[in-house]
Amino acid sequence: MSMNAPRTLISGGLVLVDNARFAPVSLLIQDGRITELVDGDDGPEGVQVIDATGRIIIPGLVNGHTHSHGALGRGGVPDDATLETFLAGSPALNGQRSADDLRLSAELSAAEMIRKGCTACFDLSVELPGPSVAGIHAVAEAYHAAGMRAVVAPMISDRTIYQALPGLLAAFPPDTRSALAAMTLPPWRETLAICKAAFDAWPVPMDRVRPGIGPAIPLHCSDDFLTACAQLAEASDLRLQTHLAETRMQQVAAMQRYGTTLTAHLDSLGVLSARFSGAHGVWLSADEAACLAGQGAGIVHNPLSNLRLGSGTAPLRALADAGVTLGVGTDASNTSDGQNMFEALRLACTLSRAKADDPGTWITALEAFRMATEGSARILGLTRVGRIAPGWAADLLFLDRDYCHYVPLRDVLTQVVFAENGAALREVMIAGRMVFSDNRVLTLDEAALASRARAAAAWLDAANTETRVMAEAAATIVRSFCHAACTSASRS
Numbered sequence: 292m293s294m295n296a297p298r299t300l301i302s303g304g305l306v307l308v309d310n311a312r313f314a315p316v317s318l319l320i321q322d323g324r325i326t327e328l329v330d331g332d333d334g335p336e337g338v339q340v341i342d343a344t345g346r347i348i349i350p351g352l353v354n355g356h357t358h359s360h361g362a363l364g365r366g367g368v369p370d371d372a373t374l375e376t377f378l379a380g381s382p383a384l385n386g387q388r389s390a391d392d393l394r395l396s397a398e399l400s401a402a403e404m405i406r407k408g409c410t411a412c413f414d415l416s417v418e419l420p421g422p423s424v425a426g427i428h429a430v431a432e433a434y435h436a437a438g439m440r441a442v443v444a445p446m447i448s449d450r451t452i453y454q455a456l457p458g459l460l461a462a463f464p465p466d467t468r469s470a471l472a473a474m475t476l477p478p479w480r481e482t483l484a485i486c487k488a489a490f491d492a493w494p495v496p497m498d499r500v501r502p503g504i505g506p507a508i509p510l511h512c513s514d515d516f517l518t519a520c521a522q523l524a525e526a527s528d529l530r531l532q533t534h535l536a537e538t539r540m541q542q543v544a545a546m547q548r549y550g551t552t553l554t555a556h557l558d559s560l561g562v563l564s565a566r567f568s569g570a571h572g573v574w575l576s577a578d579e580a581a582c583l584a585g586q587g588a589g590i591v592h593n594p595l596s597n598l599r600l601g602s603g604t605a606p607l608r609a610l611a612d613a614g615v616t617l618g619v620g621t622d623a624s625n626t627s628d629g630q631n632m633f634e635a636l637r638l639a640c641t642l643s644r645a646k647a648d649d650p651g652t653w654i655t656a657l658e659a660f661r662m663a664t665e666g667s668a669r670i671l672g673l674t675r676v677g678r679i680a681p682g683w684a685a686d687l688l689f690l691d692r693d694y695c696h697y698v699p700l701r702d703v704l705t706q707v708v709f710a711e712n713g714a715a716l717r718e719v720m721i722a723g724r725m726v727f728s729d730n731r732v733l734t735l736d737e738a739a740l741a742s743r744a745r746a747a748a749a750w751l752d753a754a755n756t757e758t759r760v761m762a763e764a765a766a767t768i769v770r771s772f773c774h775a776a777c778t779s780a781s782r783s
């Protein structure tokens with residue numbers, strides 16, 4: 292730390308200290324980190340002061356799993372979509388995008404996250420048919436411009452859904468079957484070489500925006516590909532995230548393809564480690580939870596997307612008890628219709644009570660809050676992020692104490708976790724820099740983003756018309772195939 296870097300004192304707020312208790316302390320900030328907690332309002336002489344009187348100050352929420360490409364796909368997921376029909380429709384929603392479209396989508400995504408109190412995210416960003424250096428760099432540059440922290444992990448696969456799910460192609464009439472069978476993705480060696488080239492020439496400083504690797508779904512990646520992703524992660528010090536047991540269909544297909552669970556299969560390939568996280572984990576068994584915990588791996592809970600796509604509710608208590616590192620995520624603005632970490636945080640608590648189980652098994656407000664801050668930050672590989680304490684990042688949310696959620700104020704954390712939806716959010720600071728205040732994202736031009744987004748969506752929807760017609764026709768067969776496969780697995 293430079294001795295001469297300017298210092299800022301944030302005084303007058305009610306601060307969540309150590310993710311444990313609220314106290315009326317002032318925060319001294321230097322070089323993007325909290326250097327000291329000062330009792331009361333008095334700080335050292337000659338520092339810049341931010342008056343936070345009337346504010347509740349909590350650490351920024353960390354989104355453990357999202358997809359920046361989802362922002363331009365908003366509204367494009369039918370009411371009755373399941374994960375599998377959504378995946379079958381992905382080329383129609385994500386196809387034909389230029390690097391500028393990927394940048395635009397990431398900027399839209401970042402603006403939404405900042406507006407809703409998220410200061411860091413794990414982004415699995417897709418480019419079809421495969422990633423490009425320009426596309427990966429465009430996403431990294433978007434987060435850099437937004438001033439957010441992010442792990443930018445290209446979401447990659449070498450199998451289409453028709454190659455991933457055993458028996459799916461056979462469910463189609465012969466003429467459609469041959470068209471679907473002809474769809475292929477680039478060979479994985481080519482894909483990984485592009486990722487590596489993009490990482491080696493990383494376009495922005497690594498302190499806030501770093502590369503990661505995102506093999507999309509184990510079934511959608513060949514075993515050699517998964518192993519190579521894990522090796523690249525190890526060699527280049529990257530975080531690796533995949534969608535793990537998001538739907539029952541994935542576990543049913545894993546038994547058919549691998550003869551074991553998804554987690555056991557990944558373990559046998561050597562893919563699990565402390566670098567590894569699985570998004571969703573809805574259909575994980577107790578054995579899988581123990582295996583993940585044993586490897587130091589993490590799971591990111593995405594409750595709203597799981598509800599929207601009818602994937603189920605993740606066994607969060609069992610995962611926590613097993614010792615799995617847990618984070619919370621929103622998933623994308625397409626499948627979750629938005630990226631609101633306050634909403635995800637609240638659902639992490641309330642969904643654990645949906646089955647009227649023993650109250651002793653419920654996820655508490657404090658547990659959920661820690662998952663959505665320091666838990667997700669661990670999964671992103673960030674050190675000293677997600678807590679207000681000396682030495683930790685100055686990633687802070689300022690909530691209005693006079694807003695109805697806090698009037699009257701009795702138990703601040705309970706009121707934040709169960710009542711907040713972002714409506715009381717007034718300022719957002721990331722690494723000591725204000726990125727949101729006066730109802731404006733300060734780092735991005737939101738009006739320009741909106742007009743660019745409308746134009747891009749109109750062009751992309753027209754360009755993808757033919758693919759969309761094909762995807763809509765396929766959706767009915769994909770849905771009935773998956774339903775039948777899961778029903779017959781239940782009977783046997």
Ligand SMILES: [Zn+2]
Nearest residue numbers: 534570622623
């Ligand atoms: Zn996802």
